[in-house]
Amino acid sequence: MTETQVGRSPFDPQRDTLFKKELVTLIPHLRAFARTLTGDPTAADDLAQDAMMKAWDARASFQLGTNMKAWTFMILRNQFYSEKRRSWRQSQLDQEAAERTLVAVDDPEAPVALDELRLSLGMLPAEQREALILVGAGGFAYEEAAEICGCAVGTVKSRVSRARRALQAILEAGAYDRDGRSAGDAMGSILADAERLSSLR
Amino acid sequence: MIEHVPMEDHRKGAAALDEARLRQQAIGVKLRQMFDEVVNEAVPDEFLDILRKAEPPAGEK
Numbered sequence: 001m002t003e004t005q006v007g008r009s010p011f012d013p014q015r016d017t018l019f020k021k022e023l024v025t026l027i028p029h030l031r032a033f034a035r036t037l038t039g040d041p042t043a044a045d046d047l048a049q050d051a052m053m054k055a056w057d058a059r060a061s062f063q064l065g066t067n068m069k070a071w072t073f074m075i076l077r078n079q080f081y082s083e084k085r086r087s088w089r090q091s092q093l094d095q096e097a098a099e100r101t102l103v104a105v106d107d108p109e110a111p112v113a114l115d116e117l118r119l120s121l122g123m124l125p126a127e128q129r130e131a132l133i134l135v136g137a138g139g140f141a142y143e144e145a146a147e148i149c150g151c152a153v154g155t156v157k158s159r160v161s162r163a164r165r166a167l168q169a170i171l172e173a174g175a176y177d178r179d180g181r182s183a184g185d186a187m188g189s190i191l192a193d194a195e196r197l198s199s200l201r
Numbered sequence: 202m203i204e205h206v207p208m209e210d211h212r213k214g215a216a217a218l219d220e221a222r223l224r225q226q227a228i229g230v231k232l233r234q235m236f237d238e239v240v241n242e243a244v245p246d247e248f249l250d251i252l253r254k255a256e257p258p259a260g261e262k
Contacts, residue, residue: 020252023252024249024252027244027248028239028240028241028242028244029240031239031240031242031244032236032237032239032240035239036236045245045247045248048248049247049248049251052248052251052252053251053252053255056252056255113231114231114234114235114238117228117231117232117235118235132232133232133236136229136232136233137232137233137235137236137237138236164225164228167228168221168224168225168228171228172224187224190224190227190228190231191223191224191227193227193230193231194226194227194228194230194231195227197230197234198230
């Protein structure tokens with residue numbers, strides 16, 4: 001090791017170690033966010049790995065101590081949309097991915113309501129879906145979600161509220177894309193499940 | 202105007218609001234559950250392998 005690598009040099013091994021440690025703790029969250037964006041577990045892991053490496057390569061530009069979760073989510077989201085723009089076949093792929101995911105999560109033990117929630121989420125416009133996921137599941141404040149999506153706080157608020165209303169309406173009407181399967185009572189099972197989960201706490 | 206709403210309708214409105222809130226809460230619980238299911242999955246080794254290979258340990262160049 002040379003002396004010039006220590007201290008304020010961009011190749012600071014101590015800083016890199018700290019950065020890497022924090023980045024590793026974020027991997028599960030990046031995977032979850034990627035899964036909601038792509039709808040496909042394999043594509044999601046590819047995306048999450050790309051985002052992880054982009055974050056690693058850009059580590060010198062990250063200020064330690066600031067919100068690394070929001071920063072990495074922003075990188076992942078940008079990566080997702082730039083790949084999407086490149087691929088003219090993407091809408092087709094999205095459809096295929098959604099169908100594969102359906103099969104992938106077709107675990108008879110899994111609560112039905114989750115599948116239906118996934119399908120219903122898939123029917124929302126992308127910007128509403130990501131806003132709802134960030135705020136409603138990812139634990140981000142509206143301000144952080146706005147930063148991640150590169151839009152105004154008010155825009156995020158209205159997207160989240162529209163997404164919530166649309167999701168409820170889709171679930172209540174059984175209007176999600178069921179691929180010929182019976183409608184069931186998605187809203188009913190979600191209510192029952194939520195009650196069960198909260199009584200467990 | 203609110204004073205002109207008969208009591209009966211008023212109560213129904215309030216009940217509907219409660220019901221809507223309950224449903225939104227339930228959807229919120231399930232959304233978090235859906236997300237957390239993936240968060241709680243074991244991270245595939247690939248992720249750490251890639252990160253490990255990304256930078257040679259200090260001292261190796």
